[in-house]
Amino acid sequence: MTGAQFVHLHVHSNYSPMRGVSPLEELCTAAQRQGSPAMALTDTNGLYGAIRFIELAKQQGLRPILGAELTTDNHRAVLLAKTPDGYANLCRLLSERHGHPSFDFLTSVSCYRNSLIILTDDQAALTAWAAESQQDLYVELTPGPTMHEALLIGRRIGLPFVATNRVYFSGPDGFSTHRLLRAIALNTTLSRLPEEACCTPRQWLMPPALMVSQFPHVPEAVENTVRIAETCYSNWCFGETIFPAFRGLTDKDAFMALKEKTYAGARKRYEVVSRAIRERIEKELAIIRDKHFAHYFLVVEEIVRQAPRTCGRGSVAASIVSYCLKITHVDPIKHNLFFERFLNPGRKDPPDIDIDFPWDERDDILKWVFAQYGERQAAMVANQNSLGFRAAIRETAKVYGMPSREISRMSSHILRQKDVLNFPASPTLEEWRLRLSQTLQLKTPWPEILVQALKAQNHFRHLSMHCGGVVIVPDEIRSYVPVEYTAKRLPVIQWEKDQTEDAGLVKIDILGNRSLAVIRDALAAIAKHMGRTINYEAWDPLEDAATQEAIRCGDTIGCFYIESPATRLLLRKLWTGMPPHRRAVANVFEYLVMVSSLVRPATNAFVEEFIRRAHVGFCPSWHPTLDKALNETHGIMVYQEDVTKVAMALADFSIDDADQLRKVLSKKHKAKQLQDYRVQFFHGAAKNGASPETIEGIWRMILSFAGYSFCKPHSASYAQVSFKSAYLRTHYPAEFIAAVISNQGGFYSTFAYVSEARRMGLAILLPDINESEWAYRGEGERLRIGFMQVKTIPKELGMKVVEERTKAGPYRSFPDFLQRVKPEPAQARALVRAGCFDSIAGELTRPALMWRLYAESDSASSPLPVPDDYSTPQKRTHEIESFGFLLSRHPLTLYRKQIERLQPVPASQMHRFVGQRITMVGLLITEKAAETKQGQAMEFITLEDVTALYDATLFPEIYRRCCHLLSPNRPYMVRGLVESSFGVATLTVFDLQLLELTWGDKRDRSAWHEYIND
């Protein structure tokens, strides 16, 4: 650092929650331009951006110094890591700050100050710490009114000085954004923002010369910045993988244990361990041993063992070791899954094992993990939530006092317009604002709000918990990264998954999956009602003909991952139009694996081509070099690994580069890297003789993997669960649909599932006090509604009703029920209105039961009246209020007169009218918004009438006209043209109207209001 005048040792980036303004890139670039050899990052109470900072600083040739500003209500100090041990102490200290409600600032810093350099102007802290040791303790001098006082304190105690500018923004123009962020954080307006809540306008990344000129009276304070920067450790190397340790075993013992378990599992899975299996196992074990991954596999295996039904997702399903350890359940040999996608000798990053557990068992699994490894070794991965553009507009507008309705209106206008302004090059902030203001005719103060919102967007706001990522380390997690606590007191590290991975920490994803619970419950019901026990592990329904046929027909509502309208439509298109000779040889499971991968954003253009090729059965090559790579998927890139294969085959990428390209596609901030790969790809492909059109087309296909996409092992793993769901649906429809509804959270509403059950021929039975259980119950051809569907009935009461009934026999009368269960009057009322007592009421009507519920026992001498029963419309209203929808009949039957007048084509007959304009009616079940290539909004909708579900498309013009009418579960009349694609009929809508009630039906309006409300 020879020749350096000054180094900034107190710098906040936008990782200082709602305080710091400038992003790390900007700060590093500015520091580099100023000629600084080093810079310290000292975000408030955290190391939220430490890994990114190291990466960016190194890119700019800066020495990265890690630190943090530790603050409490009364004290503050900047702590810089002098050595790696100091870094560990800093992590521990920050963890204490976040973990202990009674955090003692002075004592804690004293305890952990070893290998840390401390800068502060806090008099109490300086006095206390100086009394212990003056080593690495400095008085922080910052230009401003408090500097003189700090100077006096330092001179009195005899401590050295250090100059800082407590930087919150890279340039002087950042102050207004800082104030805005503070106002957002404090929920106030700019005029009410207290002065002490903000920094001063001078706290920007001043050039060294300017900083030096601020301290003519204490030149040593400036010199000390360089000295400290030289002392601090900056050769950070976080990339080394840190694996969890299994039961304190050595690497060798762990490997032997893994090998033993793998072969034991193989004998169970395969019965006979053939040579091919043995070779595959040995090959995988060799890589696992060389990379020291044995501990990791053993830890995951132990976690998986805690639940009988799991589903390994991601590339891990390609591993035979995982299959033998029952981490996954797809045979990688049978389904031709390549282990190299999961692990290969050249792969530098750690493997990633993601496991699905039944959604209601996941929390117990997490508890088990924390019980096993303790908070010392384990913590959850974080999500770093930042201000998105929409949130930035909303929050800024609130600071400017705009009413919420106007905010909603304007933000949706701005968001809709911002992507279609078509700038030739990346616009400046001012150009962008001007164009948008003109296009939307924005009035004051909206242009200003827009500019401020743009500056505030992407600022780190707070941590939340990743949906399932757990990190387990062999020693103490708080020595690697600071740990905070969620509201439920779960420890969570300060890094999100990317920084976690880059820091070498290995993440295990423990995720919740509703379908595994559906399968579990359905299997239990089958065992209970039919006495047939299906062994989940040994169960292989892939060759079941009825299940295969159901999948071919798209009869998959309720089935895991393949129930959405898009997937069902794709399945039907694929199989309906397939010629018989192709159909005879095509493997349903293999195609299901492909379909699972194809249903993702941006694949529309390729899906149709895929179906066409699947029907023909051969694959005209895009380029001869791709024949081998894409042979299995008819020349279309379907799986994530196809990106790697194509880049290697067509453009001569190395395996590392090709794999990196695949990874970059799924990252958020990828523009620059992707541009580099694009150039490399176009150059390589052209060298191999591909035409520019071919290269462009294939690159477009590669880009369709951005966002999210799946590898083949993952799709195979999921397809197997889909197959199991489809098997249950086909053979045990009542038990299956009951489990689907009871576990909730499927793609469709409960109403849609009940309608589907009705179409499947099941009798829908209303809840009954002596028949129902808490959950839905399917048995044979009947589906009994459970108490869970009756609104306001808590689970405890539902369980109590069933328990009491099981213990002391059926309820004989309403008073008998009241006496035995002693419910709250409101709960008994809800059960009466839901008709739960109709079977035991005898002569008493529902209102008569209410009289007996409300009457105080001894207050009336004569017998209580028995009024007439509620009218039919009243009962219908009660039904909608109790269940959220009409259960006893299809809602469209309320519109009998209108339907008779319209004479619509039933959905089940729609395929007979291809090429004709027809009228249909239906309830809106699902909507999927889409955009045309020109950016015009359109929508795919699914409707149902009493006969079937059907799909319809609203192209931009009709969508613009009718979008305000669309609302789930409302009845519509649609007119349109029936079109057929690959033998599947859909409706292109020309006119859409709400099906109106007649005046005679107006009395049912209130019921409808409730219905729609729900």
Add this chain to the structure above:
Amino acid sequence: MDRHIVCLQIPAFRIVLARAIDTSLRDRPVAVAPAHTPRALIREISTEALLEGLQPGIPVDLGRLICPGLRVIPPDSSLTQAAHRELQRQVSPFALTWESIRPGSLFLDLTGTTRLFGPPIDTATRISRELAHQQGWPSTIGLAGNKLVSQLAVTTLTKPPQLLSIHAGSEQPFLAPLPTLLLPGLHRVQTSRVLQRLEDLNLRTLGAIASVSLAHLQAVLGTPASLLHDWALGIDPSPVHPPVTQPVIERSLHLDPDDVDDRLLLGRLYRLLEQLCTMLRQQQRMCRYVSLTVRHSDHVEQTAEETLPHSTCWEADLQPALTRLFYRCFPRRVRLIRLTLQVSRLEPPALQLSLFDESESIALPRSHRLSLALDQVRSKFGEQALSWGRTLQ
């Protein structure tokens, strides 16, 4: 003596007033609802909206869903109150006492006015005609022997102008088929439990309630049973309460453009206070009560009031109170479009005259003298001649 109680109602009063100002609202579905949240409930609807299937009490979003052409206007209490005062002025020559139900609705007690104005039914018709003629307000009128029956009579009328008179003795046949939902007050949160029970017990009409014994009704409803039973039989002895009014002085300021900056808003407010204090001093009055109403950009209004420790007409006394009121009634982060300052409990100044010539000892405080000087300057050179720095924009 037979009582003659008139219930006069101008249906959808706020909408009638809004339509008088904005002609584009005519002949189309209109609803009145707060505009600050889509979850706000509709307070009032026009006949066209009723025909589209809307009801008061449903959320605005649902209303728009049912009726896409619905125009929603925010409530404007100042406009409504002013119009209601005008309504009272119009009816005052015909009734000794009247009682406000809500803006646009009144009870009039016409008992004993037959000799003066003729039969009550003719008087009622005349009032209705004059309101329509002079103000353009179509009204419905119920005439009966008590407040309850006359109000229920009005509720059954849908298309103004209409009048329904229920003669003494015919109350029960009139009431029997009416739904209990129409009973006044049952929609309030405190009484919603009663309404719910009546529905649960299938007592959906007043006739159904009347047919049940009081003992049974008390067993299931408790205390409210007795009153409900009386109402179902058409019994309501409650009198028409005359209005109680207080003189007030009020000043309003419209902010265009709307603003959220405290410093600027307080400046404008202090200027308003100066005008009000000048008026008090000119009228030789003092006030004991001050209230501030702010109206936000989303048309939500908030009022804060304060009783002063002693009556005053000086800015120096009122300013601290006004600052407190401002922060109390402006906790929301939404811009303001109107400030309304009101003083009441007006009193004459209680100055003790001195027996002796002690001009030194009774000299006014400096701040009061400054206010008087400002009054003089402004009366001579105009309102804008001299201003405090903080009141400047």
